[in-house]
Amino acid sequence: MIGNLVTRSLHGTRELRDRMVSESNAPAFELDFEIYFLIFLCARMDGRFGQRETAFLDGVSRHLEWSSVHRRLLDSRVDALMSYDLDQLRTFRDQPQWGVHLFRIAAGCALADGPISHDEQLFLDNLAAKFLGGNRERAEESIRWLITGESAPESSNEEDDADTERPSVEECLDRLHALVGQDHIKAEVEKLIRFLEVQQAREKLSLKSANLSLHMVFSGNPGTGKTTIARIVANVFAAIGILKKGHLVETDRLGLVGQYIGHTAKKTDDIVQKALDGVLFIDEAYSLAGSGDNDFGHEAIDTLVKRMEDYRDRLIIIVAGYPKDMEEFLASNAGLHSRFNLHFDFPDYTNLELLGILRIFCKSNQYELDPDAESALSEHFQKELARAKQGFGNGRYVRNFFENAIRNHAVRMHLRVKPWSQSDLTTLSQADFLP
Numbered sequence: 001m002i003g004n005l006v007t008r009s010l011h012g013t014r015e016l017r018d019r020m021v022s023e024s025n026a027p028a029f030e031l032d033f034e035i036y037f038l039i040f041l042c043a044r045m046d047g048r049f050g051q052r053e054t055a056f057l058d059g060v061s062r063h064l065e066w067s068s069v070h071r072r073l074l075d076s077r078v079d080a081l082m083s084y085d086l087d088q089l090r091t092f093r094d095q096p097q098w099g100v101h102l103f104r105i106a107a108g109c110a111l112a113d114g115p116i117s118h119d120e121q122l123f124l125d126n127l128a129a130k131f132l133g134g135n136r137e138r139a140e141e142s143i144r145w146l147i148t149g150e151s152a153p154e155s156s157n158e159e160d161d162a163d164t165e166r167p168s169v170e171e172c173l174d175r176l177h178a179l180v181g182q183d184h185i186k187a188e189v190e191k192l193i194r195f196l197e198v199q200q201a202r203e204k205l206s207l208k209s210a211n212l213s214l215h216m217v218f219s220g221n222p223g224t225g226k227t228t229i230a231r232i233v234a235n236v237f238a239a240i241g242i243l244k245k246g247h248l249v250e251t252d253r254l255g256l257v258g259q260y261i262g263h264t265a266k267k268t269d270d271i272v273q274k275a276l277d278g279v280l281f282i283d284e285a286y287s288l289a290g291s292g293d294n295d296f297g298h299e300a301i302d303t304l305v306k307r308m309e310d311y312r313d314r315l316i317i318i319v320a321g322y323p324k325d326m327e328e329f330l331a332s333n334a335g336l337h338s339r340f341n342l343h344f345d346f347p348d349y350t351n352l353e354l355l356g357i358l359r360i361f362c363k364s365n366q367y368e369l370d371p372d373a374e375s376a377l378s379e380h381f382q383k384e385l386a387r388a389k390q391g392f393g394n395g396r397y398v399r400n401f402f403e404n405a406i407r408n409h410a411v412r413m414h415l416r417v418k419p420w421s422q423s424d425l426t427t428l429s430q431a432d433f434l435p
Contacts, residue, residue: 002052002055002056002059002112003059003254004254005056005059005108005111005112005146006056006059006060006063006108007063007254007255008104008108008145008146009056009060009104009105009107009108009109009146010060010063010064010101010104010105010108011104012101012249012250013035013063013064013101013104013105014063014064014250015227015231015248015250016097016098016101017031017032017064018227018228018231019231020091020095020098021364022175022228026091026095027364027365027366028361028364028365028399029073029365030091031091031098032064032066032070032074033074033077033078033088034088034089034090034091034098034102035060035064035102035105036057036071036074036075036077036078037074037077037078037084037088037089038089038102038105038106038109038127039053039056039057039060039105039106039109040078040084041084041106041123042106042109042110042120042123043057043109045110045117045119045120045122045123050113052112052113052114053109053112053113055112056108056109056112057109060105065396067399067400067403067404069400069403069404069407070400070403072407073403073406073407086126086127086130089102089130092130092131099130099131099132100131100132100142102127102131103124103127103128103131103132103139103142104142104146106123106124106127107124107139107142107143107146108146110123110124111143111146111147116143124139124143125139167235167239168239169193169197169236169239169240171239172232172235172236172239173190173193173236175232176189176190176229176232179225179228179229180349180353180356180357180360181225181349181350181353181356182224182225182229182346182347182349184347185225185229185344185345185346188344189229189232189233189236189344192342193236193240195212196240196242197240199212200240200241212341213338213339213340213341213342214237214242214316214342215308215316215317215318215319215339215340215341215342216233216316216317216318216319216340216342216343216344217318217319217320217326217330217340217342217343217344218230218318218319218320218321218344218346219320219321219322219323219326219343219344219345219346220320220322220323220345220346220347220348221322221346221348221392221393221394222392222393222394222396223392223393223394223395223396223397223398223399224346224347224348224349224394224395225346225395226283226320226346227248227250227281227283227320229344230248230279230281230318230320231248233279233318234246234247234248234278234279234316237279237316238278242316243277243278243279243314243316244277244314245277245278246277246278246279247275247277247278247279248278248279248281249271249274249275249278249279249280249281250281250283251271251280251281251282251283252282252283252284252287253284253287253288253297253300255267255271256268256271256282256288256297256300256304257288257296257297257299257300258296259296263296264296264297264299264300264303265299265300265303267300268299268300268303268304268307269303269307272303272304272307272311272315275315275317276311276314276315277314277315278315278316279316279317279318280315280316280317280318281317281318281320282317282318282319282320283320283321284320284321285319285320285321285326285329286321286322286325286326286328286329287321288300288301288329288332289301289328289329289332289333298332298333301332301333301336302333304317305333305335305336305339308339319340323345348385348388348392348394349394349395350385351378351379351381351382351385352378354381354385354394354397354398355374355377355378355381357395357398358377358398358401358402361398361399361402362402362428365402365406366426367406367409367426367427367428368426368427368428369427369428370427370428370429370430372429372430373428373429373430373432373433376430376433376434377430377433377434380433380434384397401433404433405428405432405433406428406432408431408432408433408435409428409429409432412429412431412432413425
């Protein structure tokens, strides 16, 4: 199915993309463009976009949360290219692990419409030479995993993480406190870290230490920083020595639940194996507690509960979702409540915090806010929050808001006489956001 192919093709990609944006200031739009451009090229190796290749691109868009505006911007960028060559893919030169992910996405697109054709194989060989150093065995292993799902990809995001130097506890805390908002969450996370450091110091002196379960519940609306903070927590646990690797494996119902009896337990076990010595982050975990005897989500929950006991020293699970739904999730299995002792409630951002996030999007994409626009934008965010209900996008809402603004800005520029100054091309006005 296309859904499974998309999930495998993008294994760890969103987490890596977000980390590269936050840690190395890589422009998010550039990373998304490289993914889009690669799918564009691969789909045209044997003609125009077919129905299944379009479905693959749609799946990628949903997984990476591209808005319709974002996709149009990406499409416009491709249309504006003078030539279609692989030199457009530059990020992997500084971030080698990014090339591994790009190769897997291209291979997924090639497989979307059936067996890989001769032209597609030549294209993938070129990508393997560019991204994988010509390692044909590595390329074939990635393709085999995409088809069968029977073994983990040779270079998944968590394996790359294991080979890189981990930040110290204090560096992790600096990253935590650099985030916009969520001051209460930051304080609670730091309190937990200091507690664990003290417990480790007591153990070294043969003093009794508290046996605290570190599995966590992150409750809150989308876009409130749950995944970002989960990644920092994973890094901290590695720095302290609680986890050997400290990588983050992100999944959801699709990654855990199978389609027939017995399939779910294996899928869940496979995900757990990838997360061992790290953190398994399950987004929208409440969806596992489906209704009806024929829903295999309960089988996934039962398997997770058992593996939490089997790997108590090698696995930490963070489940995330809406507050009310997470309460129902924990009530769905008697073993869940006792294992998830740490609860973190992520409130929606304030209007000033949303404005701060908008400034970050502007800075990372080399735009500036017109000072006269800030007051109007703060008021706009306040109104949005006043009428927001469960599901308000917070940071994701701001990203879509920003993307729509730069599209409006482009239209405004084309209505002006050229040449455009640097200020013209980098300053976003109130009219761009609130036309």
